[in-house]
Amino acid sequence: MKDQNKEFHYQPFTVALRIRPFSEAEEDEDSSVTAHKVGEQMVVLMDPTEAPDDILRANRSRERTFIFDAVFDRKATQEEVYVSTTKSLIEGVISGYNATVFAYGPTGTGKTYTMLGMDSEPGIYIRTLNDLFRVIEESNNSLDYTVFMSYLEIYNEIIRDLLNPAGVLELREDSKGNIQIAGITEFSTSNAEEIMEFLRKGNKQRTQEPTAANRTSSRSHAVLQVTVKQKIKSKDINEEVCIGKLFMVDLAGSERASQTRHCGKRMKEGAHINLSLLALGNCINALSEKGGNRSHVNFRDSKLTRLLKDSLGGNSRTVMIAHISPASTSFEESRATLIYAYRAKNIKTRVKRNLQNVSYHIAQYTSIISDLRKEIEHLEEKIKQQEREKRAERPNISDVQEDVHETASSYSREQMNIFREQLISAFKEQMEMRRSLLQLENTNIELHVDTLRHLITITDWEQDRARHDKKPGQKIKRDKTAENRLADSTYEENEEEDESSPEPHEVTVAREEISMLLAEQRKTAYLKAELEKRLSNTKLKASQLEQLFPKQISSEEQQEVLRLLCRMHELEVENTGLQAKALCKENVLCQKDFVILHYQQNSALCEEIIQLQQTLIEDNKIHVPESLERLYQVHSLEVEKGTLNRLQQFQFVISNTLRDCLVNGESFRHLNMKQLEKAVAESRKSFHPLAKFDFPLVRVESNSDSKTSASTPVLIQTRQNSSVSPTTFHLLQTPTFQRLNTPSFKGNLQSLLSPRPLEAQKRHSLSVKGLSPELLEEIAVETKSISLVAARRRLRVLHSESSFLVDEEKSPTSLDHCPPIKKAVSNDNILAELQVNTEKSFFPSEFHRERQTEIPIERRYTNKRSRSFETILPEIPKPKPQKLHRNKFDILPYPKTTLAPLNSKSFLKIKGIGTYPSSVPTTAALKPHIGQHSGRRDLIG
């Protein structure tokens, strides 16, 4: 703030005197007038006790004449007093000067009347404020004014806010010595009426009590403070702000105890009043001393003097309006008042304008603003730091949620990846184990097929030897050993060899192979059991992982992904299992086809033998026993009916249909009639063009009660279309020929074992081609060589043992008397048993359960044919000699095969018929690593 010390000037107190009119009491007391106004500024206070004529006391007279700045007598109006004392202060206050107007005088002399006035005669307060706002309003529009007001009282040395009388105020002094009223209420107002309303309200709070001297005596000092701030409406940095304060003080009246006749509270009040007034008088005395004689001014003796410090001895234009009573009864008070007032005239204050340089303020404010901005930035940074620290110590909910969400998401992602890897690993492990299991099962199947083939070789040789070395009691022994050799692992040790009949090389090799194969089977079974145990553990592990999803993975989407992943792998595993079952079933069909092939070949051989014998009998007119004749008739009737052929055809159709269902992943239970019709039609196409037959009746037994499927739509249809007459057909093609047009077992297995997509596997399984020509050729040769050897040996047996044919009187069930039939049944049983044992040993348990319904059917099929003979026999009429011409039945002799050129497509040449694709008789041919049984080609006749 710019120092304006050089601009101050000394301003003497303005002291005015107002002499009120006589009060009623004074008039009643018949008091005389002692204070006489002489002119505008002089007052003569006459001693009422002096006699005007007492010349002797004239020098000691107390009559005094006082000169004041203004003297008002009873005729003076409120307006005159105001104008003469206060109005001139208004302009100074607005300009930034401090001013004080206080009323001083004994009690009841009209101080309040002068300051506050009456409604009809308002006092200085109102007039000053009215003029103040009027001046402000009339001032230059370039100036801005702000007016504040406050109103307080000092009662018994206690400061009270009259506009807000709730508490007690305290006086404080700043470092520059300026007196501040802490906690005072300042109201900003814009007009005098509003201030008047505040004054009325405040005066009601002021302490007033009736006294002997004044019915409305004020028992406190009242101070009305008006502050005016002025500034120029300009952006000029040199603009000035002026702050002027106007104090208008209505002092409590000094009083004499004798006059007021107070006691108690009133006396105490009077004492405080007098003390404060005394302090004020002392200050005035001190301030009024001229020159260097001024003594210390003790403003701190009372709150009144502290509050009026500036007004008395500082920066203020001060007007003192002394009040006296004109009555002689108040002479002493009037005299003392006049003396104090007159002394106050000597007081000079250093008046200066309270001017604040705006440019300085702007710079200061700019600096302050800059400092504040820095402080704000510092505080903001500090707040942020504290927030960070608080967040670190006690994070809020949103941050926690966000952090938790982020952490959870990150954790969930990590967990998801871990679970996914574990799941994939578990499923891959499962798949690998399942593939290994399939491979083991395949190996087992191959081992058993090979075992079967070797057993057939051995069995054929043993039977052949038995016929040659036929002796009573010896034959039974041979047959018995042949049936039980497979189950007996000590076969070699228990075998009784006939030293007179050295065993051929192929039989020896077959025995060695069987021994090796059995060892392989045991080893494979052990590996399979271990693998199944591991697979079970892996399944359990995958299941436990899946159960952990909801606990470890919070995200629903990720859980869903993992569930889908699990489901996908489960489906893959399930599909693998289904394909494995399909392959197993197809293998069963292959086995059945193989058996059927042998029967067909044997049947054709037998038919040829029968026809040759019949021709021989007829040509040589050989007598035939009746029993043999009847058997021949039964045979002829069977051939005429074509039951066997129809059953073969039916089996062929069903086999192919089932195989298609297995390959296509369909369930046999869902095989509908349309599929059967389609299969029948395709089976007809697949047969040789020369083959002419109608779809056979299902009725196997001739007089069956049709408890089989004769009522099914397909069968009804075929029955209607079928011819009742004996079917003419060519026994040309075995069902296994059709195998070339179906996926091979090995192809399917390889597709399963190879880790490729399911669709690709399916496509591959559906498009797999046949085996190599060389392999097919070898298979065909081996297969047919077995049948050829068996047929030749049986032919020899028939020739040599014709005398042992069963007699018609013997029980048809006693086949021991019919070696060929018995042998056939025995071979069938051996093959069936082999097949059952193979399935029981190596197929999965669930497959066994399904097979339990199939195997008896297979066996029933075999047994039914036998029972068919049994049940039909009693009904067969007396045999009639019937020549069965070959051209009538058109039965070809047992086909002799020759090898086709290797450079051409592998075909089998069948004499009299043509060329046909070779078949794939057994799955054993698919096994290259197992020791292939050889040495059969030398038997091809």
Ligand SMILES: Nc1ncnc2c1ncn2[C@@H]1O[C@H](COP(=O)(O)OP(=O)(O)OP(=O)(O)O)[C@@H](O)[C@H]1O
């Ligand atoms: N100039 C005046 N003209 C007419 N009446 C007056 C005048 N001065 C005072 N009075 C009357 O005299 C009486 C006392 O006046 P006032 O209350 O103002 O005295 P005071 O000095 O304030 O007394 P106290 O100190 O006890 O408060 C009042 O009734 C008032 O109306």
